Amino acid sequence: MPKRKIEFEFSAGLRWTHWIRAIAIFVLTVTGFYLAYVFVAPNASDEPVLFLNAKFRMWHEIAGFILIAVTLYKTYLFFVDRISKKERIAFLDFISPKIWIQQIKYYLFLGEHPKLRGVYNPLQFVAYIGLYAMVFAICITGLVLYVHVYHDGIGGMLYDYMRPLEVMMGGLAMVREIHHIAMWGILIFVPVHIYMAIFNSIMGKEGLIDSIISGYKFINEDH
Numbered sequence: 001m002p003k004r005k006i007e008f009e010f011s012a013g014l015r016w017t018h019w020i021r022a023i024a025i026f027v028l029t030v031t032g033f034y035l036a037y038v039f040v041a042p043n044a045s046d047e048p049v050l051f052l053n054a055k056f057r058m059w060h061e062i063a064g065f066i067l068i069a070v071t072l073y074k075t076y077l078f079f080v081d082r083i084s085k086k087e088r089i090a091f092l093d094f095i096s097p098k099i100w101i102q103q104i105k106y107y108l109f110l111g112e113h114p115k116l117r118g119v120y121n122p123l124q125f126v127a128y129i130g131l132y133a134m135v136f137a138i139c140i141t142g143l144v145l146y147v148h149v150y151h152d153g154i155g156g157m158l159y160d161y162m163r164p165l166e167v168m169m170g171g172l173a174m175v176r177e178i179h180h181i182a183m184w185g186i187l188i189f190v191p192v193h194i195y196m197a198i199f200n201s202i203m204g205k206e207g208l209i210d211s212i213i214s215g216y217k218f219i220n221e222d223h
């Protein structure tokens, strides 16, 4: 058995928000598909009490604001938090051509895993930048859609700021389109992310998946 060293990898805030975001994305996808194409309808009633569409939209918006809050918090952690320094340092691996080549060779089973300075390898880093671009796009377009749904509170407050963005995007129909396309971007990311996590956990044998639950990784000292 190779010797393992225990190492603290991810802060509690980072881990909690990872799973809250995963649940929010799941809820947003199910309710979002309904908003795009109504796939269930209640039995017809004479009374105006059903409001199924409004209920789906309400849960979509609740999960949407949770996603926005989590995104802002995670962005703050990335740039400011002391424990997240390991995430920031990953940028140095990202700009190193040597690490890029070693990493690609590793995925092709042609070489050893490169020795990284940060917590993410360069391919992972690119994937996360792409994810954030899509999450920001979906949050902004979501807010543009939201100010047309609810005119008090945050909706009313943001209305004047969202309208120019709506015009820049080519009108409300285009905003919906962009929102929908960004969803597919996220939906492509998710299975690849899960596949890579399992791949690296099996190949690395360092408790990678455990680290996003417990915070700790078990580094192989022979590496």
Ligand code: HEM
Pocket (backbone or CB within 6 Å): 024, 025, 028, 029, 031, 032, 033, 035, 036, 057, 060, 061, 063, 064, 065, 067, 068, 138, 139, 141, 142, 143, 145, 146, 149, 176, 177, 179, 180, 183, 186
């Ligand atoms: C992973 C994140 C999200 C996914 C997968 C998602 C998905 C969707 C989809 C598929 C639609 C229907 C668009 C269409 O007509 O084709 C939609 C509509 C909408 N989304 Fe999202 N969305 C997300 C995040 C958000 C966020 C952060 C907000 C902000 C509060 C938001 C607010 C809205 C609103 C207000 C609508 C329009 C509802 C209506 O037309 O009645 N969404 N979303």
